Amino acid sequence: MGPPQGFGVRRRVRVPGGRFRRSxxxxxxxxxxxxxxPGHHGQGSRDSSGSPGARWGVEVSxxxxxxxxxxxxxxxxxxxxxxxxxxxxxxxxRLLEAGVPPYGGRFERTHTVPxxxxxxxxxxxxxxxxxxxxxxxxxxxGLTFADLQDGGQRIQLFCRKDTMGPETxxxxxxxxxxxxxxxxxxxxxTRRGEASVEVHGxxxxxxxxxxxxxxxxxxxxxxxRYRQRYVDLIVNPRVRDVFVARSRAVSAxxxxxxxxxxxxxxxxxxxxxxxxxxxxxxxxxxNALDMDLYMRIAPELYLKRLLVGGFDKVxxxxxxxxxxxxxxxxxxxxTAVEVYEAYAxxxxxxxxxxxxxxxxAAEVAGxxxxxxxxxxxxxxxxxxxxAMTEAVARYAGLELDGLSDExxxxxxxxxxxxxxxxxxxxxxxxxxxxxxxxxxLIQPVFIVDYPIEVSPxxxxxxxxPAMTDRFEPFIMGWEVANGFSELNDPxxxxxxFQRQVEQRAAGDEEAHMMDEDFLRALEYxxxxxxGLGIGVDRLVxxxxxxPSIRDVILFPHMRPRGSV
RNA sequence: GUGCCCGUGGCGCAACGGUAGCGCAAGGGACUUUUAAUCCCUGGGUUGUGGGUUCGAAUCCCACCGGGCACACCA
Numbered sequence: 001m002g003p004p005q006g007f008g009v010r011r012r013v014r015v016p017g018g019r020f021r022r023s024x025x026x027x028x029x030x031x032x033x034x035x036x037x038p039g040h041h042g043q044g045s046r047d048s049s050g051s052p053g054a055r056w057g058v059e060v061s062x063x064x065x066x067x068x069x070x071x072x073x074x075x076x077x078x079x080x081x082x083x084x085x086x087x088x089x090x091x092x093x094r095l096l097e098a099g100v101p102p103y104g105g106r107f108e109r110t111h112t113v114p115x116x117x118x119x120x121x122x123x124x125x126x127x128x129x130x131x132x133x134x135x136x137x138x139x140x141x142g143l144t145f146a147d148l149q150d151g152g153q154r155i156q157l158f159c160r161k162d163t164m165g166p167e168t169x170x171x172x173x174x175x176x177x178x179x180x181x182x183x184x185x186x187x188x189x190t191r192r193g194e195a196s197v198e199v200h201g202x203x204x205x206x207x208x209x210x211x212x213x214x215x216x217x218x219x220x221x222x223x224x225r226y227r228q229r230y231v232d233l234i235v236n237p238r239v240r241d242v243f244v245a246r247s248r249a250v251s252a253x254x255x256x257x258x259x260x261x262x263x264x265x266x267x268x269x270x271x272x273x274x275x276x277x278x279x280x281x282x283x284x285x286x287n288a289l290d291m292d293l294y295m296r297i298a299p300e301l302y303l304k305r306l307l308v309g310g311f312d313k314v315x316x317x318x319x320x321x322x323x324x325x326x327x328x329x330x331x332x333x334x335t336a337v338e339v340y341e342a343y344a345x346x347x348x349x350x351x352x353x354x355x356x357x358x359x360x361a362a363e364v365a366g367x368x369x370x371x372x373x374x375x376x377x378x379x380x381x382x383x384x385x386x387a388m389t390e391a392v393a394r395y396a397g398l399e400l401d402g403l404s405d406e407x408x409x410x411x412x413x414x415x416x417x418x419x420x421x422x423x424x425x426x427x428x429x430x431x432x433x434x435x436x437x438x439x440x441l442i443q444p445v446f447i448v449d450y451p452i453e454v455s456p457x458x459x460x461x462x463x464x465p466a467m468t469d470r471f472e473p474f475i476m477g478w479e480v481a482n483g484f485s486e487l488n489d490p491x492x493x494x495x496x497f498q499r500q501v502e503q504r505a506a507g508d509e510e511a512h513m514m515d516e517d518f519l520r521a522l523e524y525x526x527x528x529x530x531g532l533g534i535g536v537d538r539l540v541x542x543x544x545x546x547p548s549i550r551d552v553i554l555f556p557h558m559r560p561r562g563s564v
Numbered sequence: 565g566u567g568c569c570c571g572u573g574g575c576g577c578a579a580c581g582g583u584a585g586c587g588c589a590a591g592g593g594a595c596u597u598u599u600a601a602u603c604c605c606u607g608g609g610u611u612g613u614g615g616g617u618u619c620g621a622a623u624c625c626c627a628c629c630g631g632g633c634a635c636a637c638c639a
Contacts (some may be wrong), residue, residue: 082573083573083607084574084589141594144597147599181574190598192597211574212589214587217575221575221631223571223630286584325636327638330638416636478639479639480639509633547639559630559631
C-alpha cells in the first residue's frame with residue numbers, strides 16, 4: 001500500500017519557468033507512467049519505486065505526447081501529468097508570474113450564495129462580496145459568464161471587459177472550472193433574467209490542479225464517489241443534501257433527548273472487555289500498557305454503570321465497531337444512540353422510540369409520513385405492539401408454544417429454517433422470526449417479548465421466566481432499534497453471562513465475555529430502568545430515501561488501493 | 565466467504581474477433597447578455613493487471629486486483 005513514486009509530489013510541485021515543454025524533446029525518465037484513473041492502481045510501477053533520482057536525465061523524444069510531460073519539484077521526484085493537469089499547472093505558473101497568488105487567504109464575504117439567492121430581488125443592485133468554486137465558464141469575447149457554487153447553490157458571475165478593465169479581465173483566461181475565487185461587484189439580473197453578480201474585481205483563492213468530472217452527467221462511478229467523496233460532494237448536490245439531513249437528524253435526536261432531561265455522556269470506545277451486544281469485536285493493542293483492547297461493540301454496559309452511579313437519564317451518540325460483513329445495511333463502524341432511564345421500563349422506551357422517530361422525521365423530512373424506495377411509511381405514534389410468538393404464528397403459521405426443544409427444531413426445519421443442533425425452543429423462535437417474519441414487517445411495529453436465550457441483558461417477563469421484557473421496532477423489514485427493561489439482578493446476570501461464556505467456549509465468537517466489573521456494579525444496586533438503542537444510519541437511510549448505508553456514511557469502508 | 569454483473573482518455577458513454585470512437589472537459593482562434601452558449605482548428609487511450617487462444621483480442625478463455633448487487637452474518 002506504500003505510495004508509489006509520483007504520489008505526494010502533486011501537493012508541492014514546483015514548475016520552474018521553461019522547464020515545461022510541450023512536445024518534441026520532452027524530458028522524461030524511464031519511469032512508467034503512473035495511471036491514476038479508476039481501476040488503475042499502479043501495479044505496473046512497482047519496478048520503479050526505488051531511487052528515482054538515479055534515473056533522471058534520460059532524454060526521450062516523444063512528440064505528440066503532452067500527457068507524458070514530467071516536471072521536477074526539486075526533491076528528485078517527479079510526477080506524470082495528464083494534459084489537463086499540465087495545463088492547470090502552467091496557468092498557476094503564469095498567474096504567479098503575473099503577480100496573482102494562486103492560493104489566497106482570508107476573504108471577507110457579505111453573503112453566502114444561498115443567502116444571496118434567498119432574497120435576491122430585494123438585494124438587487126447592491127454591492128456584494130461572495131466566494132465559491134467555479135462550476136462552469138462561458139467565455140464570449142469581451143464578456144464572460146461563470147457559475148459560482150457555494151453552499152450547494154450557484155449564482156452566475158457576469159464579467160464584462162469594459163467594467164473590469166482589460167487587465168483584470170484578461171487574467172480570467174488563467175481560471176479553470178474548479179478554481180475557488182472571491183469576487184466583488186453588484187447584484188443584477190441579465191437580459192435573460194438570470195440572478196447574477198456583475199463582477200468588478202476578483203481574487204483567486206485556490207487554484208484547482210485537477211479537473212472536475214463532466215458537467216451534466218457528473219460523477220457516477222460509485223467506487224470513485226465513495227473513495228473521493230470530496231469530489232462527489234462538489235458535483236452531486238443530492239449527496240450534500242443527504243449529509244445535511246444526517247446532521248439535522250443527529251441534532252434532532254440530541255435535542256429530543258435533552259429536552260426530556262437526558263444527559264449526554266461519553267463512554268470508552270477502547271474496551272478491555274467488549275460487551276452489550278452479541279458481535280465479533282475488532283482487537284487493537286495498547287503499547288504502553290502492553291495489552292490488547294477491543295473496539296466497543298456497544299456502550300450499554302458502561303451506560304448502565306452510570307445508572308448505578310446515580311445518573312438517572314443518560315444517552316450517548318457514537319460509533320460502534322463490529323468485525324463483520326459489509327453490505328448495503330452494514331458498515332463495520334456505525335452510529336448508534338443508546339438511552340437509559342431509571343425507574344422506567346420497556347413500555348416507556350417504546351413510547352420514547354416512536355415519539356423520537358416521528359419527531360426526527362418531522363424535523364428532517366418535514367413529516368412523520370415518509371416514502372422509502374417507493375413505499376409509504378407512516379411513523380405517526382402509536383405503533384402496534386405484537387408479541388414475537390404471535391408474529392411467528394401470524395406470518396409463519398407456526399405455533400411453538402408447548403413444544404419441546406426438539407419438536408421446535410423439527411418444526412423449524414420443516415419450514416426450511418436451519419437451526420443449530422442443540423437449539424432451545426426460544427432460540428428456534430427467534431431464528432424462525434428472523435427468517436420468516438422480519439421481511440413482512442414494512443410499516444412500523446414493535447415486536448415484544450423476546451426469548452431469554454437471545455436476550456442476556458434483559459429483565460425476565462413477570463409470569464414468564466423464559467421470555468424477556470424486550471422489544472425491537474421493525475420498519476421496511478429492518479430492525480431499527482432494540483430496547484428492554486434492564487436486568488438489574490446481579491445473580492441472574494451472572495448466570496446469564498455464565499451461559500454466554502459456555503457458548504463462547506463452544507465456539508460462538510459473538511457470545512458475551514464475563515464482565516466482573518459490570519457485575520460488581522450491579523451488586524452495588526442498579527435502579528430498575530428501561531434502555532434503548534437506535535441505529536442512526538438506518539434511520540437516516542429511511543429519512544433520506546437512501547438504498548445503501550454507504551449513501552449515508554461520508555467515508556464508507558473500502559478496500560485500500562495502491563494509488564488513486 | 566459464495567454466486568451473478570462490471571472495469572475503455574480527466575468525467576459520462578460507444579465499439580463486443582478485423583484501423584479504439586463520441587460528448588463534455590482541455591489547448592489555439594472568433595465572438596460584449598450567455599446559461600448543455602455557438603462556430604473553426606488541435607492534442608489526449610500499451611481498453612484494471614498478468615497470462616493464454618487466434619493470422620489478428622477492448623471483445624473469447626484463465627488467474628489476480630478493485631467495485632456493485634444478491635445471499636450468508638449482523639444493527
